[in-house]
Amino acid sequence: MNVSELIKEYENGSSLAALGRKYGYTGQTIKKYLEKEGVKIRSQKEQNKFSPQNQRKYIINDNYLDNIDDSDKAYLIGFLAADGCVMKDGSIRIALSSVDKEILQKIQNVLETNYPIRDSMTKDGFEVSTFVFRSAKIREKLSEYNVVHNKTYSFTFPNSLPQKYIIDFIRGYWDGDGSVHYSNGYPRTSLCSYQKEFLEKVLEILEKDYQIPKVKLYKKKESNTWYFQYSISSSQKLYEAFYRNIENKKLFLSRKYSKFKELFGEINSHEPAASQEEGKIV
Numbered sequence: 134m135n136v137s138e139l140i141k142e143y144e145n146g147s148s149l150a151a152l153g154r155k156y157g158y159t160g161q162t163i164k165k166y167l168e169k170e171g172v173k174i175r176s177q178k179e180q181n182k183f184s185p186q187n188q189r190k191y192i193i194n195d196n197y198l199d200n201i202d203d204s205d206k207a208y209l210i211g212f213l214a215a216d217g218c219v220m221k222d223g224s225i226r227i228a229l230s231s232v233d234k235e236i237l238q239k240i241q242n243v244l245e246t247n248y249p250i251r252d253s254m255t256k257d258g259f260e261v262s263t264f265v266f267r268s269a270k271i272r273e274k275l276s277e278y279n280v281v282h283n284k285t286y287s288f289t290f291p292n293s294l295p296q297k298y299i300i301d302f303i304r305g306y307w308d309g310d311g312s313v314h315y316s317n318g319y320p321r322t323s324l325c326s327y328q329k330e331f332l333e334k335v336l337e338i339l340e341k342d343y344q345i346p347k348v349k350l351y352k353k354k355e356s357n358t359w360y361f362q363y364s365i366s367s368s369q370k371l372y373e374a375f376y377r378n379i380e381n382k383k384l385f386l387s388r389k390y391s392k393f394k395e396l397f398g399e400i401n402s403h404e405p406a407a408s409q410e411e412g413k414i415v
Contacts, residue, residue, distance in 0.1 A: 215309025
C-alpha cells in the first residue's frame, strides 16, 4: 500500500471504510496509518459532505449576503423583493422578459454561480428568461429582510438594511416593480406595490434623504395594487439619487437606466401640474 497515495485519496474525500475496502484492510487500520502520518481524521459530519448525494451539481457563493457592505447586495435584495420568488421547495426564482436577460447574467456573476439561465417561449409568443438557484444560507438571509415565500401580500420594508445602502435597495425594487413612462405627453416615473405601507415608507425616505416631495398614493381600480407617480422635476432628483457613481456598481437594469438617463438626465422644459393618469410603461 502506497501511504502517500492513501493520504491523497483521503484528503480528496474518500472515507476510511472505502479505503479499507480498496486496500483490503479495516477502516480502523486505515485510520491508524493516517494518524501515524499526522493526518487529521474527519468527523462523521465532515465526511458526510463528501458523500455523492451531498455533492452540488452547481456552485454558488452561499456567503454573498452575509454582510450588506456594498450597493450591489442591497440592490439584489430589492430586486428579489420585487421580481423574485422564494419557492415552496426552497429555490429562488426570477423570471423576466428576455429583453432584460442581462440583469440575470449580472446577478449570476455576483453570486459566482453556474446555475443556468434558461430561455423559453410562452404560449402567447413572448420570450422569457428564467434564473433559478438554490442556497439555504442565501434564502435564510433573504428572510431577515422580509423576502420570503408568498411575500406578495406580506412584504414590509426591511428596516435592518444599512442606512447608506437603502437607496440601492429602493433602486433594485424600482428596477423590478417601478416604471419610466409617459403620462399626458410628459415623462414620469412611478412605483407600485400590493403593500400601501411599503410605498409610504419609500416616499418618506425619498423625501427625508433626497428632498423629493411626497405625492399621493393611488389604488388601481382593476387590482389591489397601490402606486405613486413623480413629475419631471422629482423624477430627475430620483435619477440623480439612483445613478450617482453608477460606474462603481455592477447591478442595474441597463434598459431602465438608459430610459432614466434619456428622459431625466437633463431637464430644461417647463411642465404643467402632474397628472396621475398612467401612461405607457417602458
